[in-house]
Amino acid sequence: MVTLDTDWTVNLEKIAAIARSVGWGAADILRSYYHSQKNPENLELEGTKKDGPVTAADLATNHYILEKLQASFGVQNFGYLSEETHQGTDPVPFPWVWIIDPLDGTRDFIDKTGEYAIHIALTYQGRPVVAIVAVPEAEKLYFAIKDKGTCVETLQGEVAPIRVSERNNIEDLSLVVSRTHRDERFQKLIDRLPIKGRNYVGSVGCKIATILEQHSDIYISLSGKSAPKDWDFAAPELILTEAGGKFTHFNGDPLTYNKGDVRQWGGLLASNGLCHEMLCQKAIELLEQIDAEG
Incomplete structure (x- = not known):
């Protein structure tokens, strides 16, 4: 179980490593649904939210992410805010909150554009300090730690820093x-x-x-x-x-x-x-x- 010591910034590296592992595992789940021969159209709809459809893939990935994060970080010091489990209008009563979208782009997932992603962020007092964005069909995972830069990791385990363009007009x-x-x-x-x-x-x-x-x-x-x-x-x-x-x-x-x-x-x-x-x-x-x- 990961705990937060007095110098919590030291722990962000450990936290990010766990989140990266969870992100890759979630990507495997989504890809298995996306490429399923049993359900080639990926229309295993489990219902419709106000903002769009919910598939079996959303729910399975959400369950996996929450299970893995809570096993690593517990529920005593960390809160969890997930698209698939969010209810009510009150803030999650923790300074440290995981904010999760297990399947960003559900409509694109269903329509087979390949343009779907997994979002996992750890926030502290309302601001992100660790972030994972996995893009399963590109076989890439982007991760960032506050004040430490952003890297991209491939399915083969290659990691490299990444920067935005320098276009200035x-x-x-x-x-x-x-x-x-x-x-x-x-x-x-x-x-x-x-x-x-x-x-x-x-x-x-x-x-x-x-x-x-x-x-x-x-x-x-x-x-x-x-x-x-x-x-x-x-x-x-x-x-x-x-x-x-x-x-x-x-x-x-x-x-x-x-x-x-x-x-x-x-x-x-x-x-x-x-x-x-x-x-x-x-x-x-x-x-x-x-x-x-x-």
Whole structure:
């Protein structure tokens, strides 16, 4: 059982190593469902949440992650906030909270795009300090420790540091967005951004991975009738920022997690960091224009 000593930062390396192992195990489970010959369409739906479908793969992976983390860390000093088990509106009553999305991109998983991911983040007082984003179909796992940088690990066990691009002109940047989940207001916003190109990718984790891999430079979230949740962003945020990027609200405020309301409302922007403030200001100005037009 891992415990926290007075210098808890020393333990983050140990904690990250365990989380990486759990991430790879979860990736194996999802890949077994995804490539199942018995159920080639992966339509083992177990129900539908307000925000989308739930498959047997979601539930099996969630059970595995919680079981492994609780076996290693217990429930005395750590709390657990998971997409599949979250209930109520109160914060998890621990300073240390694991925030988990066992299958980010369930619709992409069902539709066989391959663009699904696993998010596991450890937060301390509402901010991420350890993060895992596993992308099973790419056979890669990205992991980050606060102030220690981001690395990518392959299925063969090769580990290397990874950094975002150094593109620093807005006109040279590419935006990564979903194929769906765009209302009219958001579509107008991204259409008016003076950027080079757009990449269409499922799963927030997969989108942020394209920024780490230097295929994209910007990701924008703009809530409408609904909003992304803590488990969508906690792990992707840290792997991006520790790789040199930035991830904030449009007004520059940092994201906070485990507030009770798990929804992340408003406009948020993730980038390679070099034009971040200008992009945020541009997004605010464009939204003001769009809203004025009615």
